[in-house]
Amino acid sequence: MVVPQHDVIGVGNAIVDVLAHADDAFIADNGLNKGTMTLIDAEAAETLYTRMGPAIEMSGGSAANTIAGLASLGGRGAFIGKVREDQLGDIFRHDIRSLGIAYETVAAPDGPSTGRCLIFVTPDAHRTMQTFLGASAELGPEDIDEDAIAAAQVTYLEGYLWDRPRAKQAFVKAAKAAHAAGRIVALSLSDPFCVDRHRGDFFDLVEAHVDVLFANEDEIVSLYQVHSFDAAIQRVKGHCQVAALTRSEKGAVVLSKDEVHVLDAEPVDAVVDSTGAGDAYAAGFLFGFTHGRSLAMCGRLGAIAAGEVISHVGARPEVSLAELVKLKLE
């Protein structure tokens, strides 16, 4: 087999985040579901944006954040996701390429504008996300470059793709291409509501296509419709090769058929904004995984990356994760 050109190729929504601080009253007054991601249409996005306070814009997207984290760790990443030919699309493309990530998906020349995610960060550091997928939802199987998939050790898919029919086809094509090339498929369940929307599909997917599964406590409990995290662990064991199950400040459980590791979260001075915590965890984990580290060390790398991202506003690392890891592991 050829030496893979990339460690991980991510397939996901190509989104620009629009972040503002908000108080709990704002969340309640606008009927938002605190701590979750909700899909909204262009009109609702426009209305909500009008009510939103002054904001900052930065590239986001779940799998794209993960690949950005991987690059910050020194990993070689690629990304597939759809923007439109517009200013936000230019911003997304610039930011991901400036990290040395291969990004060749053709921008849509017309149709909905580049997707954006309105993120409200409350004083408790939780984030509530309202996403207008825009051009991102136009991702289709024709955007999946099978050679690029074959050229990466791991194909990493975000569950959010399952929300749109053509993106779903792209998702399945990518997973099949990866396995056909003898590569590994990883999936992040993304969000408990996303799991609720697609439980049966995700269950079958994990069985048929997924080697490495990322989920948080709510998501994994929802996937198996069980009443406790412990019960979910019994179910996931054997359902896929590796599962990394995160529990915020309670740490994470990483398991394979033969191993179970119960790992602490990385201590942080202050949690400022939890946006991107799961994305960063997956970045650290997959960096370790594609560099032959033990499962326990993969989990540690995930925790270090997540700890950095939650210590500031924004979903991508602000410092070199490679240097941070060096400091932490010395």
Next chain:
Amino acid sequence: MVVPQHDVIGVGNAIVDVLAHADDAFIADNGLNKGTMTLIDAEAAETLYTRMGPAIEMSGGSAANTIAGLASLGGRGAFIGKVREDQLGDIFRHDIRSLGIAYETVAAPDGPSTGRCLIFVTPDAHRTMQTFLGASAELGPEDIDEDAIAAAQVTYLEGYLWDRPRAKQAFVKAAKAAHAAGRIVALSLSDPFCVDRHRGDFFDLVEAHVDVLFANEDEIVSLYQVHSFDAAIQRVKGHCQVAALTRSEKGAVVLSKDEVHVLDAEPVDAVVDSTGAGDAYAAGFLFGFTHGRSLAMCGRLGAIAAGEVISHVGARPEVSLAELVKLKLE
């Protein structure tokens, strides 16, 4: 005279800042003039953006930042500046209106895109700015609403406007309208290179039109072509009614015909990014000035506002300046 509807109306460039960290080698390799603002054309902006690291976007513009700071202090502000009808223009409009600032300048339906300022923040917290004015340079006298000018106690103009002929006409029209309505005209010299480009004009302007002058040490020394800050002080006294001259960590000197105040800078834990320090100083000062505070207190308010803005990345306040001032003055 009618009670003014606004404390301050700003007239300036309507710009979206694009901020990234960079090291000194990047500044040198790209031939940038560290610590200053340079105007670049669309092509140069494109090339430099390609070389820039991952960035965040936030609304900027010198006078616009000042009005944002004024609003954060609880002041009533208005702004005149030109964007194009595009996504960056939408961002600029949203951010300024979301602060309760009156902003009615009609966006250009075609022509150059909304202006942007590529800002490179070096590890020493200095910022180097490369500005593509875009639609901002299309501001013309037709955009100056004389009723809006007459409805504000102070019309605040940024020196940067002087870089384009039509914006210059707008500037002069605004100054004349303010005086015709018995209002006060304030000017920020913006940047030593801007002063170099337009020294004679600025000198005449201060004499003919400016009541309150904002400048930093380099700018005021350049305006009068003298060799020391002290010599500049002797010249500015009597040249306009009030001058507020800032000297970074050395504090500021505020003077009128009858008073001279030598004021300390506000202590800050760590200077993270000096972008917007002068803009925030003017915000604090003008808030005090339009609320009948003493010149010394105007200076103190300016220092508090500047201290907040330099303690984080970005040129606009991250916290309520009104609450910060309350804390500091208690």
